[in-house]
Amino acid sequence: MKHKLKLKLRNVTKMFKTEVGETCALEGVNLEVKPNEFLCIIGPSGCGKTTLLRLVAGLDHPNSGEIILDGKEVEGPSPDRGMVFQEFSLFPWRKVIKNVTIGLEIRGVEKKERYRIAQKYIELVGLNGFENSYPYELSGGMKQRVAIARTLATEPAILLMDEPFGSVDAQTRNVLQEELLEIWTRTKKTILFVTHSVDEAIFLADKVAVMSVRPGRITECKNIDIPRPRKRTSIEVNKVREELLMLLKSRA
Amino acid sequence: MKAIREKGIWLAPLILAIVLWELVAVQVVKDPVLLPPFSRVIFSFYLLREVIILDILASLVHFSMGLALAFSVAFPLAICIGWFQNVFKVLDPIIEILRPIPPLAWIPFAIIWIGLNPFAAGFIIFIGAFFPILITSYTGFKDVPKILIDAGKVLGCTGDKKLIRYVALPYALPSVAVGTRVGMGVGWMCVVAAEIFGVGMYGLGFRIFNEFIYWKEMDFIVAYMLILGLVALVLDRFLRHFVENKLFKWKKGIVRQ
Numbered sequence: 001m002k003h004k005l006k007l008k009l010r011n012v013t014k015m016f017k018t019e020v021g022e023t024c025a026l027e028g029v030n031l032e033v034k035p036n037e038f039l040c041i042i043g044p045s046g047c048g049k050t051t052l053l054r055l056v057a058g059l060d061h062p063n064s065g066e067i068i069l070d071g072k073e074v075e076g077p078s079p080d081r082g083m084v085f086q087e088f089s090l091f092p093w094r095k096v097i098k099n100v101t102i103g104l105e106i107r108g109v110e111k112k113e114r115y116r117i118a119q120k121y122i123e124l125v126g127l128n129g130f131e132n133s134y135p136y137e138l139s140g141g142m143k144q145r146v147a148i149a150r151t152l153a154t155e156p157a158i159l160l161m162d163e164p165f166g167s168v169d170a171q172t173r174n175v176l177q178e179e180l181l182e183i184w185t186r187t188k189k190t191i192l193f194v195t196h197s198v199d200e201a202i203f204l205a206d207k208v209a210v211m212s213v214r215p216g217r218i219t220e221c222k223n224i225d226i227p228r229p230r231k232r233t234s235i236e237v238n239k240v241r242e243e244l245l246m247l248l249k250s251r252a
Numbered sequence: 253m254k255a256i257r258e259k260g261i262w263l264a265p266l267i268l269a270i271v272l273w274e275l276v277a278v279q280v281v282k283d284p285v286l287l288p289p290f291s292r293v294i295f296s297f298y299l300l301r302e303v304i305i306l307d308i309l310a311s312l313v314h315f316s317m318g319l320a321l322a323f324s325v326a327f328p329l330a331i332c333i334g335w336f337q338n339v340f341k342v343l344d345p346i347i348e349i350l351r352p353i354p355p356l357a358w359i360p361f362a363i364i365w366i367g368l369n370p371f372a373a374g375f376i377i378f379i380g381a382f383f384p385i386l387i388t389s390y391t392g393f394k395d396v397p398k399i400l401i402d403a404g405k406v407l408g409c410t411g412d413k414k415l416i417r418y419v420a421l422p423y424a425l426p427s428v429a430v431g432t433r434v435g436m437g438v439g440w441m442c443v444v445a446a447e448i449f450g451v452g453m454y455g456l457g458f459r460i461f462n463e464f465i466y467w468k469e470m471d472f473i474v475a476y477m478l479i480l481g482l483v484a485l486v487l488d489r490f491l492r493h494f495v496e497n498k499l500f501k502w503k504k505g506i507v508r509q
Binding site (some may be wrong): 057058076077078081082085087088089090091092093094102103105106108121134135136150151154208211 | 402410
């Protein structure tokens with residue numbers, strides 16, 4: 001076996017209790033993510049993308065099936081699966097630097113060391129000079145940059161991103177996507193990225209997994225071989241977009 | 253000039269009220285027992301200058317005893333009730349039954365249980381301050397947004413202890429502060445009543461009800477009423493300054509901006 005898998009989901013099923021009974025959010029989901037791979041999951045809203053990510057994060061538990069990261073089954077939340085949320089999730093009472101150091105603080109890393117590490121990641125996301133700002137003083141895009149730095153600071157084995165740029169404006173989103181690719185290249189992280197935007201997925205991903213709705217399933221995995229940097233409007237990109245849109249349409 | 257005018261905007265009505273008070277008392281009522289004029293009240297401050305300090309101190313002692321006890325019981329309890337759903341379910345009915353009982357209704361038991369000493373006054377103030385601190389604080393712990401809890405979990409907060417320490421407690425602290433402020437207000441209102449039944453020889457409430465009222469020294473009573481208001485004002489301002497400017501700068505974006 002040439003490539004050892006980073007993350008493997010086997011036959012994962014998740015049911016939710018509702019007022020009318022049980023609904024099946026995910027049914028028999030299989031997924032394989034290679035080390036250093038950038039994998040995007042796309043699908044219509046309500047298809048269970050976020051649920052899938054929460055299961056990998058350990059915030060929810062599957063009813064059946066297994067989730068295996070680096071050969072070990074996922075049992076609960078842990079900083080080795082860092083997660084960036086769609087909503088702003090910074091701790092409002094902590095300054096930027098202290099938001100980034102919190103994971104290390106919880107782990108018991110010495111103060112000087114955690115500030116050194118945090119500084120490194122604040123620079124990586126381009127927020128030098130904002131170390132002592134409070135989250136309320138930052139724009140939406142900046143908040144998500146801090147959230148990325150905070151997640152990276154604990155050196156997770158995999159980065160889980162749940163529509164992290166969903167609540168910022170279109171221009172900022174484009175910039176953040178480029179920055180994320182830059183960070184990905186430099187940190188060599190494995191990234192599992194959830195989005196509903198086909199454009200975003202094509203711009204970022206090595207591989208795109210398409211999900212269907214009710215029951216939530218991965219219906220197709222497509223490699224995107226277009227060399228980076230990708231041009232958002234190039235002919236190849238448009239071709240892939242067309243294909244993905246067709247896939248989504250036929251499953252909706 | 254404009255700044256002075258804007259800052260001093262409260263001064264004119266205040267002076268007007270005092271002048272009106274003096275005029276009505278001297279020209280209309282003409283009876284210092286029914287309405288002591290402002291000038292006589294000011295003069296009473298001078299006459300009472302020695303005892304007034306001792307009475308303020310005694311009342312502050314009663315007040316701090318009650319408040320300190322209320323805070324040290326209510327705060328840990330608020331964490332448990334706010335954070336653990338089951339504790340809330342078990343304790344909520346008991347709290348809701350005890351809460352509406354006026355603190356003064358506890359006076360007989362304060363005397364029976366504790367006796368006629370300053371601790372009995374402290375107990376009444378404790379009852380008064382306890383519930384506002386408890387209720388407002390546990391609401392803070394209950395309301396921690398799920399997203400922050402999830403973020404805490406993926407950053408390594410395993411178990412309730414770490415989640416409370418890193419997420420719930422800092423989130424709820426402003427509520428704890430608001431609760432304490434309200435509790436302080438209610439506690440202070442209980443001071444007068446708590447001192448009526450003779451727990452000591454000093455105290456603002458004690459003096460009003462055990463001395464001044466017998467001689468119908470209404471000017472002394474008004475002076476003490478003003479002191480009661482002023483002390484509360486100073487305490488409240490002190491806490492507010494400390495809380496808003498020092499502890500909760502981060503809240504600006506959420507409540508004040």
